[in-house]
Amino acid sequence: MGRIRKHWPSPGRARLSLGPMSDQTEFDVVVAGGGVNALACACVLARNGAKVAVIERNDTIGGGAITREVTIPGFKHDLYGSSHVWIHANPDLQPVLEELKSHGLRYIWSEDHITGHPDRTGGPGIVIYRSIDKTVQSIAAYSEADARRYRRVYDDFAAIRAGFIKAFFSPPAPPSLMAQALEKSHEGLRRLREFSLSARAWVEQNFTNDFVRAVMLNWALAPQILPEQEGAGQSFYIMIPAVHVYGQAIPAGGSQQLPLAMGRYVEAHGGRIMTRAPVRSFLIEQGVAKGVVLEDGRTIRARRAVVSALDPKQSFLKLTPRNQLSPEFLELVEGFSFGKISICRIHLALTETPQFSNGAEMSRCAFHRIVDSSAQMIQQYAQIAQGIAPTDPFLWSACWTLMDPSRAPAGHHTLIADTYVPNWLADGSTWAQIKDDYARDVLLKKLQQYAPNINERTIVGRYVDARESLEAANPSFVDGTTNGGERIQAQLGYFRPFPGYAHYRSPIRRLYMAGPHCHPGGGISGAGSITARVMIEDQENPL
Secondary structure, three states: OOOOOOOOOOOOOOOOOOOOOOOOOOEEEEOOOOHHHHHHHHHHHHOOOOOOEEEEOOOOOEEOOEEEEEOOOOOEOOOOOOOOOHHHHHHHHHHHHHHHHHHHOOEEEOEEEEEEOOOOOOOOOOEEEEHHHHHHHHHHOOOOOHHHHHHHHHHHHHHHHHHHHHHHHHOOHHHHHHHHOOOOOHHHHHHHHHOOOOOHEEEEEEEEOHHHHEEEEEEEOOOOOOOOOOOHHHHHHHHHHHEEEEEEEEOOOOOOHHHHHHHHHHHHHEEEEEEEEEEEEEEEEEEEEEEEEOOOOOOEEEEEEEEOOOOOHHHHHHHHOOOHHHHHHHHHHOOOOOOEEEEEEEEEEEOOOOOOOOHHHHHOEEEEEOOOOOHHHHHHHHHOOOOOOOOOOEEEEEEEOOOOOOHHOOOOEEEEEEEEEEEOOOOOOOOHHHHHHHHHHHHHHHHHHHHOOOOOEEEEEEEOOHHHHHHHOOOOOOOOOOOOOOHHHHHHHHHHHOOOOOOOOOOOOOOOEEOOOOOOOOOHHHHHHHHHHHHHHHHOOOO
């Protein structure tokens, strides 16, 4: 898309040091929240001449990209987001990512083995490689027809790649535009029908082997889409090919190295990162956002604009005076759904890497999607809907020390294992009460069915996260949800976060929105860059 033109004024240089509050109280732009989307917005603005203050309540920035030594000192665990794929597809961030190298960011790439899908029923399992040819060969061990279908989906991505990137990293278009474009041809109508299918229906209509179906369904449901949710078919034409095109990467030293480098970048461009600074309210003067008021009473003023990267209920029900918002807008905010799906995740400190029973090729993968069958997944989502902790869940696991040994002491490793769970329990118990037992008796036992060496002999430390601890760590993880809001059709694209407000502007003049509650949703994509672009365009073309 090319570099956005500079237009911001250049006041005196801000003091540079990542840490607590400084004496400076006025900037071009103030950003509430210090997650990756907030920082992506700040970096793009800073690169185009703005002096930006990023305000974060916690003692460090990162949001959903946090790395901590939660088991044993020396073992670095990515608590939430860890695999960085979509950020490398974001065109507005590519020049920033290149410059972040001088601020300490170094990516380590999965050059060959990207994701392993082990099989405990006797088959070899499926490995998703960076190479499409090797991946197709792996699938062909289960079904030649399914392997050919997988390749066709990959080949189709070449035709839609440019359009996908533009749509994914731009303000969303009205839903009628895609339908109008596709309904003019027989092939377009066929594709429109496929896009309208649920994930389960798409898988069952396109693949024949049950294990292949389970693998594909597991991929499709990763963004917290429900199996029977209509309109999910189009995700396959993106999620399947994307890893082959963009690859998978992790920052050396932990996922948090990305936001930390972004923070240094903002400060190097005259901005400021303010931690341990909870926001009490947005400062609104004559209907225009003019800054933020902190919990300690200090005011940080914005000459040009304010950005909220906090969830919409914090932004508009807590931080914005109600008399500044219409009853109709407040009704939209109150109706925003975060969903009923959370995660239960166990972090392990290990003396050795997982050894999967499928053999060396499977064990060479750092990341695994562990699923028995399609029936297992359907049962898990049924239990989630009933408020039952899944009794036989699929797992995602990641041993990032296979790629980055610096995350653990020599000869040792870290491991993440998690699954989706309901954020409410029908029997009245809480996740705070059951998470440790559930992680030990359900998550670990499922992992041991595939990698039996992960046991009391090799585990030297553990830490478990679930609903209550997730929300305590980050209030934007509302009710323990981690995806920025339920991904139903009524909250996607042109309807995200609210109908009429998908353009990243709020009802308050110069108060903008960024974060996973905005299009395109959750994940480490740096989509706050879209908000920055909208802001710059507004400055160049003021009302």
